[in-house]
Every structure is written in C-alpha cells, then in structure tokens.
Amino acid sequence: MFAHRLPLFQLLGLQIRLHPSWFLLAALVLWSLGAGYFPYVAPGRAPFVYWIMAAAGVLGLAVSVVAHEMAHALVGRRFGMSIAGITLFVFGGVAELDSEPTAPQGEALMALAGPLFSVAASGLFYGLEDMSGGVTGVVLDYLGFLNLLLAGFNMLPAFPMDGGRVLRAALWAWRGDVVWATRWATAGAAVLGLGMMAVGVWQIVEGALAAGVWWLVVGFFVRAAAAQAFHRVVQTNSPVSAIGE
Ligand SMILES: [Zn+2]
Numbered sequence: 001m002f003a004h005r006l007p008l009f010q011l012l013g014l015q016i017r018l019h020p021s022w023f024l025l026a027a028l029v030l031w032s033l034g035a036g037y038f039p040y041v042a043p044g045r046a047p048f049v050y051w052i053m054a055a056a057g058v059l060g061l062a063v064s065v066v067a068h069e070m071a072h073a074l075v076g077r078r079f080g081m082s083i084a085g086i087t088l089f090v091f092g093g094v095a096e097l098d099s100e101p102t103a104p105q106g107e108a109l110m111a112l113a114g115p116l117f118s119v120a121a122s123g124l125f126y127g128l129e130d131m132s133g134g135v136t137g138v139v140l141d142y143l144g145f146l147n148l149l150l151a152g153f154n155m156l157p158a159f160p161m162d163g164g165r166v167l168r169a170a171l172w173a174w175r176g177d178v179v180w181a182t183r184w185a186t187a188g189a190a191v192l193g194l195g196m197m198a199v200g201v202w203q204i205v206e207g208a209l210a211a212g213v214w215w216l217v218v219g220f221f222v223r224a225a226a227a228q229a230f231h232r233v234v235q236t237n238s239p240v241s242a243i244g245e
Pocket residue numbers: 068069072114115154162243244245
C-alpha cells in the first residue's frame with residue numbers, strides 16, 4: 001500500500017514503519033496543540049512550555065496509534081492471520097494483513113480489539129490525570145480524549161475501517177457469504193464517505209476552510225479504501241492490506 005516507508009523498530013515480531021505523510025499529521029497536531037488548544041485550556045504559561053506540551057501530545061498520539069494497531073495485530077495473529085507490520089501515515093496507522101480472516105468471529109474480534117484497547121487507554125490517561133496536576137494533567141486529559149476519539153472514529157461502519165469490519169463480519173455470519181457481505185459493507189462505506197465529503201463542503205461554505213478540506217480528504221480516502229477493498233475481495237480474492245486507522 002505504501003512506498004518509501006522508514007523502518008522504525010520491531011515490537012513483538014512486528015515491524016513498525018513510518019510513511020513520510022505522517023510528518024504532515026504530526027506538524028498539524030503540533031501546531032494546533034502548541035499555538036491553539038493548550039494556550040486556550042491552560043493560559044498564562046511561557047510559549048516554550050506549550051511547545052513542550054504539544055511535542056508530548058504528538059508523541060502520545062504516535063504511541064496511542066501504534067498501541068491500537070498492535071491490539072489488532074496480536075488478536076489477528078491469534079486467529080491465524082498473517083500481519084506484515086504496522087505503518088504510521090497521515091490518517092493515523094494501519095496494520096497490514098497478508099491474509100484475510102477465514103471466519104467472521106476472527107474478523108469481528110480482530111476489528112474490535114483496537115477500539116477496545118483505545119477505550120482502555122483513554123481510561124488509563126484520565127486516571128493518571130486525576131493523580132497529576134498542572135500542565136502534565138492537561139496533556140494527559142488531551143490523550144484521554146484522543147484515545148476516545150480514536151475508538152469512536154474507527155467504529156464508523158466504513159469497511160475496511162474497524163466498524164466496517166464488524167459490520168462485514170455480522171453480515172458474513174448471517175448469510176455465510178463473505179463476498180456478499182463485502183459488497184454491502186463497502187457500499188455502506190461509499191455512502192458514508194460521500195456524507196463526510198458533504199460535511200466538508202458544508203463547512204467550507206460556512207467559512208471553516210481547514211476543517212472542510214480535512215473532511216473532504218477523509219471522505220475521499222474512505223471511498224477510495226472501500227473501492228480498493230471491494231476490488232480486492234470481490235474481483236481478485238486477495239487480502240485487504242489495511243485495517244483502518
Ligand atoms: Zn483500528
């Protein structure tokens with residue numbers, strides 16, 4: 001799926017890689033935290049404090065995304081799927097499957113593992129926030145919210161995102177036909193992607209240009225990923241390499 005990835009490190013037999021587009025996400029998050037969010041919620045500090053907090057936030061984002069994908073990969077491996085590694089990129093991360101699930105139960109549990117882990121991580125960050133104060137507490141609060149957001153966004157029923165995988169597994173279990181289930185799960189994703197693009201257009205009309213462009217790009221990506229997944233499963237019977245952000 002990605003050319004030009006930088007290998008970072010190995011973890012539990014999985015190669016963690018970085019696609020250069022990750023730096024765009026990191027820069028956007030660094031800027032919006034250091035220049036916007038942290039000065040707003042914790043006013044009165046020196047600017048360099050906000051940039052240190054923002055750097056900690058970006059690091060926390062990377063760790064949270066890798067942990068989410070690790071949860072997918074380890075549960076997937078438990079159900080006999082072969083996982084090549086994990087790549088961080090502009091929309092978060094993907095765990096790369098070398099083989100598709102062979103049964104709906106395995107697919108559902110693999111797909112649920114990531115969001116469930118993110119919810120648990122969110123609880124951990126909020127718990128740590130209660131034990132600390134000051135700027136550390138503000139960063140922990142952000143990471144608690146970020147992990148909830150990761151879980152929620154990924155549970156959107158847009159195959160091959162996590163929620164879409166759960167939907168496909170349910171359809172697959174119901175009719176016993178993975179191709180039919182994929183057809184409906186990817187059709188749902190195409191509609192949802194179109195809805196996201198409509199939100200983007202609406203936001204641009206309302207004057208929120210950056211947010212609007214972001215929704216347009218994400219909607220386009222959701223549709224492209226669904227079309228590619230449909231092509232792979234229905235027409236060429238090859239694995240879908242990405243399991244969501
Ligand atoms: Zn996921």
